[in-house]
Amino acid sequence: MKVKSHKTLSNSFVKKAEAAMARGDRSAAMMNYQLALSENSANESALFGIDLCVYANGRPDIAAMIFELFITMRAVEPQKAIAYVSHLLQMCENEEFQKSSLRPSEWIDMQNGIAYDDFKRLLAGNENFAAIYEKVVWSTNVFISRKRDWFDFVNKLIDSGYTELAYNYIESASPLWGSESRTLIEKLRKKEQSAI
DSSP, X not given: OOOOOHHHHHHHHHHHHHHHHHTTOHHHHHHHHHXXXXXXXXXXXXXXXXXXXXXXXXXXXXXXXXXXHHHHHHHHOTTTHHHHHHHHHHHHHSHHHHHSOOOHHHHHHHTTEEEHHHHHHHHTTOOXXXXXXXXXXXXXXXXXXXXXXXXXXXXXXXXXXXXXXXXXXXXXXXXXXXXGGHHHHHHHHHHHHHHO
């Protein structure tokens, strides 16, 4: 029988924790994040998840929004998602930030990125999604914080032939929108079949 490595086991606990967070079960999420850390104490997703669970005890509404933002960002910028969202969580925990009137768009500007609405404005009137996408992604970060924008973005990736990226984004967001992503998977399959 094949034994799972500590890293693999840790990641499977993180997946269970994220599924629990997506359905609002913070105690199950916390338990699975802790199990993930017991297998791999350097698991960044688990460390972030525990911080988020603790924060959710006082502000479950904000924590739910941060979790959704994390899942969405990870699907677009997997290497940067934890760093950015951890920074946002720290700002939210800071009393001065809570008292300030800083809007999400202003926070995005501070992080050297553009909101998805601004990205769509760049696309307006330009049929070449691939050219705009590659220019923007190489020079800055695109922040997607709404579910409908995430679906719109993945649809555009599929239509432009970025099938492998689209698969990765769907897989990354599956804890949050797994069942709703089926239409995108079907669209990907049709696109791949038509290319054969």
